[in-house]
Amino acid sequence: MPEKIPSDSVGLVKPELHHFDEPLTLRSGKVLPAFDLMVETYGKLNQAKSNAILICHALSGDHHAAGYHSMDDKKPGWWDECIGPGKPIDTDLFYVVSLNNLGGCGGSTGPLSVNPDTGKYYGPDFPIVTVRDWVNSQARLSDRLGIEKWAAVIGGSLGGMQTLRWAISYPQRLGHAIAIAAAPKLSAQNIAFNEVARQSITSDPNFHEGRYRDYDTSPGKGLALARMVGHITYLSENALRNKFGKDSAQPGSGNSNFGRDLRTGDLSFGFNIDFEVESYLHYQGERFSENFDANTYLLMTKALDYFDPSVDYEGDLSKAFVNSACKFFLMSFSTDWRFPPARSKELVENLLRAGRRVNYIEIEADQGHDAFLLPVPRYIEAFSIYLQRVHEELPHET
Amino acid sequence: MPEKIPSDSVGLVKPELHHFDEPLTLRSGKVLPAFDLMVETYGKLNQAKSNAILICHALSGDHHAAGYHSMDDKKPGWWDECIGPGKPIDTDLFYVVSLNNLGGCGGSTGPLSVNPDTGKYYGPDFPIVTVRDWVNSQARLSDRLGIEKWAAVIGGSLGGMQTLRWAISYPQRLGHAIAIAAAPKLSAQNIAFNEVARQSITSDPNFHEGRYRDYDTSPGKGLALARMVGHITYLSENALRNKFGKDSAQPGSGNSNFGRDLRTGDLSFGFNIDFEVESYLHYQGERFSENFDANTYLLMTKALDYFDPSVDYEGDLSKAFVNSACKFFLMSFSTDWRFPPARSKELVENLLRAGRRVNYIEIEADQGHDAFLLPVPRYIEAFSIYLQRVHEELPHET
Numbered sequence: 118m119p120e121k122i123p124s125d126s127v128g129l130v131k132p133e134l135h136h137f138d139e140p141l142t143l144r145s146g147k148v149l150p151a152f153d154l155m156v157e158t159y160g161k162l163n164q165a166k167s168n169a170i171l172i173c174h175a176l177s178g179d180h181h182a183a184g185y186h187s188m189d190d191k192k193p194g195w196w197d198e199c200i201g202p203g204k205p206i207d208t209d210l211f212y213v214v215s216l217n218n219l220g221g222c223g224g225s226t227g228p229l230s231v232n233p234d235t236g237k238y239y240g241p242d243f244p245i246v247t248v249r250d251w252v253n254s255q256a257r258l259s260d261r262l263g264i265e266k267w268a269a270v271i272g273g274s275l276g277g278m279q280t281l282r283w284a285i286s287y288p289q290r291l292g293h294a295i296a297i298a299a300a301p302k303l304s305a306q307n308i309a310f311n312e313v314a315r316q317s318i319t320s321d322p323n324f325h326e327g328r329y330r331d332y333d334t335s336p337g338k339g340l341a342l343a344r345m346v347g348h349i350t351y352l353s354e355n356a357l358r359n360k361f362g363k364d365s366a367q368p369g370s371g372n373s374n375f376g377r378d379l380r381t382g383d384l385s386f387g388f389n390i391d392f393e394v395e396s397y398l399h400y401q402g403e404r405f406s407e408n409f410d411a412n413t414y415l416l417m418t419k420a421l422d423y424f425d426p427s428v429d430y431e432g433d434l435s436k437a438f439v440n441s442a443c444k445f446f447l448m449s450f451s452t453d454w455r456f457p458p459a460r461s462k463e464l465v466e467n468l469l470r471a472g473r474r475v476n477y478i479e480i481e482a483d484q485g486h487d488a489f490l491l492p493v494p495r496y497i498e499a500f501s502i503y504l505q506r507v508h509e510e511l512p513h514e515t
Numbered sequence: 516m517p518e519k520i521p522s523d524s525v526g527l528v529k530p531e532l533h534h535f536d537e538p539l540t541l542r543s544g545k546v547l548p549a550f551d552l553m554v555e556t557y558g559k560l561n562q563a564k565s566n567a568i569l570i571c572h573a574l575s576g577d578h579h580a581a582g583y584h585s586m587d588d589k590k591p592g593w594w595d596e597c598i599g600p601g602k603p604i605d606t607d608l609f610y611v612v613s614l615n616n617l618g619g620c621g622g623s624t625g626p627l628s629v630n631p632d633t634g635k636y637y638g639p640d641f642p643i644v645t646v647r648d649w650v651n652s653q654a655r656l657s658d659r660l661g662i663e664k665w666a667a668v669i670g671g672s673l674g675g676m677q678t679l680r681w682a683i684s685y686p687q688r689l690g691h692a693i694a695i696a697a698a699p700k701l702s703a704q705n706i707a708f709n710e711v712a713r714q715s716i717t718s719d720p721n722f723h724e725g726r727y728r729d730y731d732t733s734p735g736k737g738l739a740l741a742r743m744v745g746h747i748t749y750l751s752e753n754a755l756r757n758k759f760g761k762d763s764a765q766p767g768s769g770n771s772n773f774g775r776d777l778r779t780g781d782l783s784f785g786f787n788i789d790f791e792v793e794s795y796l797h798y799q800g801e802r803f804s805e806n807f808d809a810n811t812y813l814l815m816t817k818a819l820d821y822f823d824p825s826v827d828y829e830g831d832l833s834k835a836f837v838n839s840a841c842k843f844f845l846m847s848f849s850t851d852w853r854f855p856p857a858r859s860k861e862l863v864e865n866l867l868r869a870g871r872r873v874n875y876i877e878i879e880a881d882q883g884h885d886a887f888l889l890p891v892p893r894y895i896e897a898f899s900i901y902l903q904r905v906h907e908e909l910p911h912e913t
Contacts, residue, residue, distance in 0.1 A: 145784035245784045305755035305792040309747045312793045313740065315786065320736045322720040338718045342711065346744065349707045357703035384821060386543035386643045388713065388813060391820065394703040395710045415786060422789065423782060454852075 127159040127184035147244040155224030160208035172215040173272030173279035179223030182215040205500035220416040228412035241327025269293035273489035284441040300460035302425035311418040314343035341402030353452035353485030435470035445475040455486040525557040525582035545642040553615040553622030558606035570613040571670030571677035577621030580613040603898035618814040626810035639725025667691035671887035682839040698858035700823035709816040712741035739800030751850035751883030833868035843873040848886040
């Protein structure tokens, strides 16, 4: 709970639900007859409507990117490190829009919503949504908000993939695409981890083929396990080492700074938790599974797996960006092994081949993929400098 | 099935069960009143009994390291690439002993054995066994076979950890310790993956707290999932890429060499398997779970987690090797991210600080951790050269 709102916070914020009546045809061919998007905004839209920034969230994100919903909140929104007055996405300069994507569990239409065709919860019947579908729904939101062109569309990880899709699908509707810790598509290893996560969920006896709500239960253990797997891939080996002792892991009762201090007294010699990293993962998994919907998790992993803008261009990614008109800014993190710098460099190369303007920086950071959510000084600095330039270049503000 | 036994195979082999009556006190303090070890041998022991090599197996290994049990076998033993006439561990030169470790499911005393105290299967009551316990049981086997000193003790991964423990616990009883793709102890990330694997198994509704045999079932799905997680960590990103198309994954029906060819027709737009890497993992997981015991898998992961010879030396690993008398040979593989070259280098540094003689080579190989099981030419060559030298140095053969 914030005793008082920090001065660099956007403060207390309130999400708004936007209803869209026009049917949305998805990439699968299925149609959502209507849909809702849960949206938060921070800062003020200028009269020229030129200073709007769209935030795209990653696998487990939602519309609540910054600030607090109430004074009882333990934590601010998920990207509060980067959004606020004086922060990289400076709400004194920009009007920031953040939404929960379709298929999400934060209030937008998703598995927890009622399917108008049946009068029941969608649950597992919610159609597979792709990054392209999300961007199409976000374009509808742009229309609703009267924003013809975003100053920038910004996202990390799966969010970064949405910014790339914006540059392809709506080339005239954004000035800058900022993709952080992203990739042009998943590697086989990425997909493998996603499939393990999905199997964890669907193997849980409480999954009931996705209809767990009908049984008044949820596949909490499976979702926690999926999150544990994911969490390992978000953190670098260094991050884990730093968290759990100088020399990798420490036993649960450990007090040594060096080594794991395996004196017999410290070990369970059973299947209890012996090392801090285990209890940390359990905690992360359990906390997540209390607050997230398993069907949404499944959908998000499929959206990741399916992302590959090159498929419409015979596998030539550069051709996907030939009509893009925005400038690109990519950032990656040295210890990110989920979407490592090499994947961002693939993007840079293809953007250059397409004749696009692109800035790229690899940030030295110990925190792995999660670094994009954290106050890494060099990252915050580079991010701020770029967005100040974006602001300076904005069409004259009235 | 081999139509005929290849000329560089040890041929048809038969395991032998050795019974040990004297109680074995484990590191946990628990006592095995008696135990069996399932053993295979290849080649001939010379009269001086100086040409014996002990093979230590890794997480999922057993005594069947080389050759065939019958002409119906589809595959030879797990290390057949390295053991046989003219192979690195040359059975024309050496007498090779391979055993199933305590806690295993290959015939040695383990969870599938009857607990003499209760007359029932041990199941989850089988005590936690450590690398040290295994080496102590292997020393008993050495006595039984009349082998005072091994020409070499050799192992990869968890097997390599056993060779290191031999050098510490029985310094006079081996000439060479050969540890391949090993580590001085697990990293926090390694432990995290092991804990995910354990959770996969114990969360399976058929686990029944380890008493699944009483219910005439087994936690097959959980064990398969554990193996899937493990398998991802055994393979490098490169190995996966090479397996599943030039450019990472390919769709199930894919025929493109480049990209994943996400034409709508190829994708399930559901939770079926879309990419080959998924079906590959499922196949690996399911095949493994049909042939391995879940309680054994749990025990093996704990043996890995607990391994850390430095704990008896205030965290100073080099001190562990001060009394070692053997020579060391370490090999690592460039793309192994489970136990990467850096972990072998930690070992090298500590061995040097302890004044030990050590040879080390990092092998360029695309296959990740699994490379130690594969016919990587440079690896086979280095391994062969080293063991030829070991043979040349042997005490005069009579």
